[in-house]
Amino acid sequence: MADLSPKMRRGIGLLLILTALGLAAMLVxxxxxxxxxxxxxxxxxxxxxxxxxxxxLGGLVVDDSIQKDQDGIRFQVTDQTTSIExxxxxxxxxxxxxxxxxxxxxxxxxxxxxxxxxxxxxxxTYMPAEVADxxxxxxxxxxxx
Amino acid sequence: MPHGTEIGHFALALAFGxxxxxxxxxxxxxxxxxxxxxxxxxxxxxxxFILVVISFAMLTLAFLRSDFSVALVASHSHSLKPWxxxxxxxxxxxxxxxxxxxxxxxxxxxxxxGQLRRISDGRSTMAYALSxxxxxxxxxxxxxxxxxxxxxxxxxxxxxxxxxxxxxQDPGLAFHPPMLYLGYVGLSVGFAFAVAALIxxxxxxxxAVLARRWVLLAWAALTAGIALGSWxxxxxxxxxxxxxxxxxxxxxxxxxxxxxALIHSLRVVEKRNLFHSWTxxxxxxxxxxxxxxxFIVRSGLLTSVHxxxxxxxxxxVILVIIMIAVGIPLMxxxxxxxxxxxxxxxxxxxxxxxxxxxxxNNLLLVVTTVTVLTGTLYPLVIEAVNGxxxxxxxxxxxASVGPLLGLMLFFLPVAPLLAWKQASFSKIWRxxxxxxxxxxxxxxxxxxxxxxMNAFAIATIGLGIWVMxxxxxxxxxxxxxxxxxxxxxxxxxxxxxxxxxxxxxAHLGVAVFTIxxxxxxxxxxxxxxxxxxxxxxxxxxxxxxxxxxxxxxxPNYNATAATVIKTAAxxxxxxxxxxxxxxxxxxxxxxxxxxxxGFLGDTYVVFGGGTPEExxxxxxxxxxxxxxxxxxxGLMVIGGIITMLGHPTRRQEA
Numbered sequence: 038m039a040d041l042s043p044k045m046r047r048g049i050g051l052l053l054i055l056t057a058l059g060l061a062a063m064l065v066x067x068x069x070x071x072x073x074x075x076x077x078x079x080x081x082x083x084x085x086x087x088x089x090x091x092x093x094l095g096g097l098v099v100d101d102s103i104q105k106d107q108d109g110i111r112f113q114v115t116d117q118t119t120s121i122e123x124x125x126x127x128x129x130x131x132x133x134x135x136x137x138x139x140x141x142x143x144x145x146x147x148x149x150x151x152x153x154x155x156x157x158x159x160x161x162t163y164m165p166a167e168v169a170d171x172x173x174x175x176x177x178x179x180x181x182x
Numbered sequence: 183m184p185h186g187t188e189i190g191h192f193a194l195a196l197a198f199g200x201x202x203x204x205x206x207x208x209x210x211x212x213x214x215x216x217x218x219x220x221x222x223x224x225x226x227x228x229x230x231f232i233l234v235v236i237s238f239a240m241l242t243l244a245f246l247r248s249d250f251s252v253a254l255v256a257s258h259s260h261s262l263k264p265w266x267x268x269x270x271x272x273x274x275x276x277x278x279x280x281x282x283x284x285x286x287x288x289x290x291x292x293x294x295x296g297q298l299r300r301i302s303d304g305r306s307t308m309a310y311a312l313s314x315x316x317x318x319x320x321x322x323x324x325x326x327x328x329x330x331x332x333x334x335x336x337x338x339x340x341x342x343x344x345x346x347x348x349x350x351q352d353p354g355l356a357f358h359p360p361m362l363y364l365g366y367v368g369l370s371v372g373f374a375f376a377v378a379a380l381i382x383x384x385x386x387x388x389x390a391v392l393a394r395r396w397v398l399l400a401w402a403a404l405t406a407g408i409a410l411g412s413w414x415x416x417x418x419x420x421x422x423x424x425x426x427x428x429x430x431x432x433x434x435x436x437x438x439x440x441x442x443a444l445i446h447s448l449r450v451v452e453k454r455n456l457f458h459s460w461t462x463x464x465x466x467x468x469x470x471x472x473x474x475x476x477f478i479v480r481s482g483l484l485t486s487v488h489x490x491x492x493x494x495x496x497x498x499v500i501l502v503i504i505m506i507a508v509g510i511p512l513m514x515x516x517x518x519x520x521x522x523x524x525x526x527x528x529x530x531x532x533x534x535x536x537x538x539x540x541x542x543n544n545l546l547l548v549v550t551t552v553t554v555l556t557g558t559l560y561p562l563v564i565e566a567v568n569g570x571x572x573x574x575x576x577x578x579x580x581a582s583v584g585p586l587l588g589l590m591l592f593f594l595p596v597a598p599l600l601a602w603k604q605a606s607f608s609k610i611w612r613x614x615x616x617x618x619x620x621x622x623x624x625x626x627x628x629x630x631x632x633x634x635m636n637a638f639a640i641a642t643i644g645l646g647i648w649v650m651x652x653x654x655x656x657x658x659x660x661x662x663x664x665x666x667x668x669x670x671x672x673x674x675x676x677x678x679x680x681x682x683x684x685x686x687x688a689h690l691g692v693a694v695f696t697i698x699x700x701x702x703x704x705x706x707x708x709x710x711x712x713x714x715x716x717x718x719x720x721x722x723x724x725x726x727x728x729x730x731x732x733x734x735x736x737p738n739y740n741a742t743a744a745t746v747i748k749t750a751a752x753x754x755x756x757x758x759x760x761x762x763x764x765x766x767x768x769x770x771x772x773x774x775x776x777x778x779x780g781f782l783g784d785t786y787v788v789f790g791g792g793t794p795e796e797x798x799x800x801x802x803x804x805x806x807x808x809x810x811x812x813x814x815x816g817l818m819v820i821g822g823i824i825t826m827l828g829h830p831t832r833r834q835e836a
Contacts, residue, residue: 053545061552061582063583068579071577071581073573089633128773128788128791
């Protein structure tokens, strides 16, 4: 193989590089198509999300809405226009509070959102960017711009 | 010292001036080969470091003494905090973390100055590099002084401080940022050398020898920093996960991938005088990605667990710094890249050679970086394009990065066996077939022991074993067992050159890490149950009994502790105490998981709260081989450091 001309070798090298890039692009595109998770507020989610599709739901946790029973936890999430019931069987993150912003990931099951994860934040005053935008869209944002 | 804060501020302002001297004197000195200017430049670099140390010490002192007249101390510390967290509180906030960044930046400047003082060969390259390093220090000290001054005083004195976010009050987090910064900032040295090469229009073997030790040091620190962060997330966040593909984690992974590519390609420049322009490009991108990593953490642009509430104007200043720092070198690169190897007569290499293998390594690492970058930025792009809010989570990265890493692991053990220039297939085959056999036999044993594995699990474990056999094969080659008589093999092994030992340790680390990932990804288990005191639950073949839930008083928190007794199948029992801590000052709470660590895996118990009426939530995870993840990272760090120590400071003529 040592006798290949420089031109040939460059050609083979280029071919290898293009193959690798093509392979990577294919992987990325197919992974993006299958694994992107959309984010919705309580108002949008019923209209836009398909039943059973993995999506994220964000909003404010309604005051006094947390209920615990044998199956786990239930709470209401609102964008101040619509509320939706969320069910979750895991452990709530440390910074989960009533009246504060929350993002959950899971699927719509009828009128109920079945959450697999409730995302935690480092900072107790932090409002998830998506939730802040959502509240601005609904015209109920009270924080600073 | 009542005016310590002012002294700190003043010292930083002086350091600002000295970095100007450092940048200009060294640039002029390197250009005109003036020994006097170069001496002035390195002296300025050392002085700047001393002044930043003073500045940092003064801020730390303010935190230790709980001087609440300093605004930063008042908003981020509290008099009741343990002293370790008063110290780590210095960098637990934006201003202080930038000062730490500058401290490390000038530390590297001083270390480079020390080397510049000693060497005779390559002085101008080194001087240019230290000049660039000075410019970076200048930019960041300026950023602190003009937008994020940590030394501002309050006019009215508060009674006590606001406290540090309690989740950050943890030994893992006390050391994670400094280590990570050591890595991020260390890459600035590689960057400075790359820009020096572009200015001189030459990136030869001597240049690679000068730069490689620094890049190895940065790489080892970055590896340790990322591993510490992952370990901290694992035991502190109480989710049982070790990597979440969070934007901030990705931001640290990308420079790591590029730095990994860089240490491999620098080796080719050094040994074979090839890949000059590619290597220079990697060095620029590596530091560029570290800057972007810092920017992502600071800006709040991307939704992440790390998001701090923050001031966007600072983000814009950092963005401008990034654009200058990456933009100008890239322009220079476009002009000069073609001439970098002009003085060298590069010999051609065959397709079947170590050069090609390292090229493949670089290609795969860079493609992986691009993939991670795509997944990280995709939500921003989509939102800009059609307003839809999306997130790209672990499934994307597992599906796209996984196969690329698998391909790398497949080639990894073969590459070190290949000869430079032209490898002989028959010679390699003599080493490879035993490796394949051993891998097959070991994998067969694993398959017999564990039933019901899916194809991905088998492939991952197989790749881990495969990489281990490669390390063994290379050590056998060192011992000469392929060619020579076994006597003297041990002596030859002890005489192994340090860089080769380091490489093998790091590669062994990759193998150990891979097996850890396989264990956690494919064999983990979790159960969650609501228990009354005295109730049992089972996980695997062990039984867990909740024995008590009781209040505990900590130094600056109150906690509720749940005690769970595990009774294993063989009758051995052990105790787990998981706490929910409430911090009154910060009005927030954290969960402390109880973790029993073992060689073959961890048992991880989390108390999820509850009341005697409703029952208490207990969450139990089994995490097989999770310690191997950090053990593997540890081996990589040690390997990197050994390689660095054994690396020649100047090129040894062979």
